Amino acid sequence: QVQLVESGGGLVQAGGSLRLSCAVSGRTFSSYTMAWFRQAPGKEREFVVAISRSGGSTYYADSVKGRFTISRDNAKNTVYLQMDSLKPEDTAVYYCAATPRSSWYAGRYGYDYWGQGTQVTVSS
Numbered sequence: 001q002v003q004l005v006e007s008g009g010g011l012v013q014a015g016g017s018l019r020l021s022c023a024v025s026g027r028t029f030s031s032y033t034m035a036w037f038r039q040a041p042g043k044e045r046e047f048v049v050a051i052s053r054s055g056g057s058t059y060y061a062d063s064v065k066g067r068f069t070i071s072r073d074n075a076k077n078t079v080y081l082q083m084d085s086l087k088p089e090d091t092a093v094y095y096c097a098a099t100p101r102s103s104w105y106a107g108r109y110g111y112d113y114w115g116q117g118t119q120v121t122v123s124s
Helices: none
Strands: 003-007 010-013 018-025 033-039 046-051 058-060 068-073 078-083 092-099 118-123
Touching: 003 092, 018 033, 018 092, 018 118, 033 068, 033 078, 046 068, 046 078, 058 068
Parallel strands: 010 118
Antiparallel strands: 003 018, 018 078, 033 046, 033 092, 046 058, 068 078, 092 118
């Protein structure tokens, strides 16, 4: 059983930064493609970014490109999301997701495992 636990959310002013972490337990972390999604109130869950198994490739949504950075530490079974230049429209619950497939997916149904989410609130 794979478990994902996010942490690092909180309240920040516009222009500020936060770093989210997602700790993964269970089977071999390095065999999973990882991603971050987010869901704002009343909206669909949307893709933010994905990272390949080795960490050598990343894929960003246009809305966060240049402001967010995903990374992973396979020795620590953890994936990170560094969020800089935050905007009020970044306010959402952020979810970590994993798939054992080598491909990344922008759709939520491409991922088999999910964390419980962590709230990020950006004030103007």
